Amino acid sequence: MNKNNTTPQRGRPAKSGRDSSQTKQALVQSGVQYFTEFGFASSGIDQILKKVSVPKGSFYHYFASKEAFGIAVIEEYSHYFAKKLDLHLLNETNKPLMRIVNFANDAKEGMARYNFKRGCLIGNLEQEVGLLPESHRLQLLDTFAVWQQKMTCCLQLAQQENTIPASLDCTALASFFWMGWEGSIAKSKLTKNLTPIDTFIDVFLQLIAK
Amino acid sequence: MNKNNTTPQRGRPAKSGRDSSQTKQALVQSGVQYFTEFGFASSGIDQILKKVSVPKGSFYHYFASKEAFGIAVIEEYSHYFAKKLDLHLLNETNKPLMRIVNFANDAKEGMARYNFKRGCLIGNLEQEVGLLPESHRLQLLDTFAVWQQKMTCCLQLAQQENTIPASLDCTALASFFWMGWEGSIAKSKLTKNLTPIDTFIDVFLQLIAK
Numbered sequence: 001m002n003k004n005n006t007t008p009q010r011g012r013p014a015k016s017g018r019d020s021s022q023t024k025q026a027l028v029q030s031g032v033q034y035f036t037e038f039g040f041a042s043s044g045i046d047q048i049l050k051k052v053s054v055p056k057g058s059f060y061h062y063f064a065s066k067e068a069f070g071i072a073v074i075e076e077y078s079h080y081f082a083k084k085l086d087l088h089l090l091n092e093t094n095k096p097l098m099r100i101v102n103f104a105n106d107a108k109e110g111m112a113r114y115n116f117k118r119g120c121l122i123g124n125l126e127q128e129v130g131l132l133p134e135s136h137r138l139q140l141l142d143t144f145a146v147w148q149q150k151m152t153c154c155l156q157l158a159q160q161e162n163t164i165p166a167s168l169d170c171t172a173l174a175s176f177f178w179m180g181w182e183g184s185i186a187k188s189k190l191t192k193n194l195t196p197i198d199t200f201i202d203v204f205l206q207l208i209a210k
Numbered sequence: 211m212n213k214n215n216t217t218p219q220r221g222r223p224a225k226s227g228r229d230s231s232q233t234k235q236a237l238v239q240s241g242v243q244y245f246t247e248f249g250f251a252s253s254g255i256d257q258i259l260k261k262v263s264v265p266k267g268s269f270y271h272y273f274a275s276k277e278a279f280g281i282a283v284i285e286e287y288s289h290y291f292a293k294k295l296d297l298h299l300l301n302e303t304n305k306p307l308m309r310i311v312n313f314a315n316d317a318k319e320g321m322a323r324y325n326f327k328r329g330c331l332i333g334n335l336e337q338e339v340g341l342l343p344e345s346h347r348l349q350l351l352d353t354f355a356v357w358q359q360k361m362t363c364c365l366q367l368a369q370q371e372n373t374i375p376a377s378l379d380c381t382a383l384a385s386f387f388w389m390g391w392e393g394s395i396a397k398s399k400l401t402k403n404l405t406p407i408d409t410f411i412d413v414f415l416q417l418i419a420k
Contacts, residue, residue: 042251042341117340126396127337130327131252140400168416176390176413179397179406183389190336190350196389203386206378207417 024062024072026052031073032080037117039124040070041131067133074136077121078143085147089154096158097205100151104201108194111185116192123182148174155208164208173208180204234272234282236262241283242290247327249334250280251341277343284346287331288353295357299364306368307415310361314411318404321395326402333392358384365418374418383418390414 018026030051034043045066049056063069088103089096111118122143129137151174158164180200187196228236240261244253255276259266273279298313299306321328332353339347361384368374390410397406 037340039251039338041249042338119337123396124337126400127329127334128249128252129400130247137400144397144400169413172409172413175406175409179393179410180386180390181393182396183391183393186333186336186392187354187389190339190347190354196385199382199385200389203379203382 020062023052023054027054027059027062027069028072028076031069032077032121033118035073035124036077036119036121037114039128040136041128045069067135070133070136071139074121074125074139074143078139078146081122081143082146082150085150089150095163096154096161097163097209099154101201101205104197107185108197111188111197112194116189119185119189120182123185126182127186144178147178151177158208163210165210168208177204230272233262233264237264237269237272237279238282238286241279242287242331243328245283245334246287246329246331247324249338250346251338255279277345280343280346281349284331284335284349284353288349288356291332291353292356292360295360299360305373306364306371307373307419309364311411311415314407317395318407321398321407322404326399329395329399330392333395336392337396354388357388361387368418373420375420378418387414 027048030048031043033051034048037043045059046056049059054062059069063072084106085103088106089099091099091102094102122140125132125136126140129140148171152170155164155168155170155173155177159166159168159170184196184200188194190196237258240258241253243261244258247253255269256266259269264272269279273282294316295313298316299309301309301312304312332350335342335346336350339350358381362380365374365378365380365383365387369376369378369380394406394410398404400406
């Protein structure tokens with residue numbers, strides 16, 4: 001994170017109406033917001049603390065280190081995203097490929113809601129992996145592995161329903177999907193519109209359709 | 211760029227065996243290296259100057275502003291990459307799809323040579339676009355437009371040779387290619403191996419093959 005900020009000191013927790021676990025959770029949520037918009041290197045710990053009215057001095061009451069904080073933030077986002085994926089990809093009222101479309105539509109709404117300023121926390125951190133602790137790199141790999149597994153299952157269902165060719169390797173295709181997905185989210189931040197995500201999803205579905 | 215660094219002051223150019231234009235070019239090359247490894251926000255102007263033994267005081271002798279420097283760096287990389295693309299995609303001794311494979315192999319060599327630390331300067335800056343001047347955002351868009359045009363022509367050639375289906379929109383497919391490409395470069399930095407790029411190229415070629 002931004003080295004420009006004063007290193008937080010060990011101290012007492014903030015006095016507020018929140019209890020300790022609520023404040024810890026609020027800090028993690030604040031971290032998720034900053035990392036999703038600015039990535040790791042440019043997110044200042046001071047801003048993250050200020051956003052939830054926690055004085056600098058009490059950071060280490062909640063987290064043993066900045067690395068421990070980063071781990072908690074990535075874990076929070078990974079958990080949130082996995083739930084979102086399950087919501088769509090396991091929805092048995094829809095055909096498998098429509099579930100992918102619905103997931104993309106959900107993500108598109110999120111991009112537009114934050115005016116194309118917030119992307120994907122995992123994609124942001126992936127891009128600056130050279131600046132991250134090794135623990136974060138391993139966490140990002142684990143997160144992608146979970147997403148890939150979920151997408152593989154959905155594509156295998158489509159294959160069982162004979163919607164996509166049996167010749168396709170669904171594991172490789174799922175890996176391919178997430179690389180293109182991250183690329184399309186980054187491009188949407190650049191163009192400030194949804195065209196890249198639409199192009200990605202449209203072409204992907206066209207290419208895999210039987 | 212990293213605000214942690216002292217703002218360079220206007221002053222006299224460095225005394226060295228280089229003339230002014232050589233020093234300016236060396237600074238741009240140094241910028242390309244740092245931006246390709248660390249992106250914009252985490253690249254310190256001090257490091258960039260130090261790398262080519264230029265004293266802090268003379269930065270503004272070469273560039274009117276940090277923004278002007280960024281523009282020169284992006285321009286340099288875009289120019290270098292466009293030449294690399296032409297080298298492969300216009301090579302008439304190879305079939306169109308083989309030209310794409312050769313481009314990917316060339317890029318893979320570069321990734322491995324720098325131990326997966328350097329990615330794509332354009333992809334790095336795209337990811338942190340919220341922190342960049344508007345001039346840089348427009349430059350990144352222009353760069354992608356040039357790459358997309360070059361890839362579109364190559365795919366159209368493949369279409370003319372009946373290697374890929376006539377039903378494919380080569381412009382959309384080229385846009386799709388670059389999104390996946392950037393995603394695969396980022397993923398390779400994360401995994402520290404070439405598997406993501408190989409998966410991306412293999413699946414892409416499999417999906418578009420007739």
